Amino acid sequence: MSEPNWTVLVPVEVLAGETIPESVVDVLTTLPVVVLGYHVLPEQTPPGQARLQFETQAQTKLGELAAAFHEAGGIAETRLVFTHDEEQTLDRVADETGCDAILVPNPAPDVERLLVPLSGEVDASRVTEFVATLIGDRNIAVTLLHVADGEAETAAGRSLLSDAAAHLRESGVPAAAITSEVTVSESPIRTIATAAVDHHAVVMGESEPSLRSFLFGDASAQVAAQSVGPVVVVRRERDDGSAGG
Known part of the structure; x- marks a missing residue:
């Protein structure tokens, strides 16, 4: 890679x-x-x-x-x-x-709290690496969120977030700045949109089928409408090894 x-x-x-x-x-x-x-x-x-x-x-x-x-x-x-x-x-x-990555524009206050929803459909390590680079040495709190379809998936969600938190710490994000939350919901996008209300910006990974469908479909509309700040979509790595192609 x-x-x-x-x-x-x-x-x-x-x-x-x-x-x-x-x-x-x-x-x-x-x-x-x-x-x-x-x-x-x-x-x-x-x-x-x-x-x-x-x-x-x-x-x-x-x-x-x-x-x-x-x-x-x-x-x-x-x-x-x-x-x-x-x-x-x-x-x-x-x-x-x-x-x-691509910005979904939104008015924004100063960004002090960042919501990072993660699922098995996105490259979590790629998203967390982006988040760590975005934060740099600034004092920005990160909430890692996994929305499970049912109780049976919560263990996998906790494992996913544990690995993501470890990646952030290894990349220099202080452990005290990282919070992890696993929740069960039949409406994951609505749950993410609701959580976005309490954060200043959202960083999400691009999932199938395409960035275009995310940016202009119900997912981004719901999340961006509820978020008080911008939404950044981290693109999947393309077959040629770059974001583009």
Whole structure:
């Protein structure tokens, strides 16, 4: 397995007035980011025509967003896309730039509590390695959460979280900052969304079938709607050994 670079894709509807909250910029300064400015066009509007009309305005806004990361001590590059398909664009640019994670934007307070839901469907070691890198040496508490379908799965869930907590400690996260919780529920996404209310941000692993279905399906909608902060999706490692491909 190749060593991930943990670049985060930060999508912004650049001509719709979207911005990146200062607290989100601050929490991502430990990782390089790609700020993707995109604008969804009506089907009949050619992207080239929109670029001629709006590129200068969009690039100016992107430059301001990248500058916010640079001023906070982070690393940021930018991409600008005019598209008819938002979902396809996020997937494609994440692949092209080798991004290992993607931000689901949300307003955010200062991030002091991080929720990390884990299940057997995601690469827990990859997610916890990302979390440790994201935290760095900052004082951020982590709640590891496993939602089991029934009592029979709770033992496996405890084992999963025990391994994840050990990985975090080995990566430098203080043991006192880590809490583990196993709960039983027939509605795991709803349970995660409810838990997100008490946390400032959520880091989730990408599960099948695709990042696209997570970002635009019921899972992300429920979690992001309940979370007071952003949701970061850690992408599965691709067959070519990178996040993209």
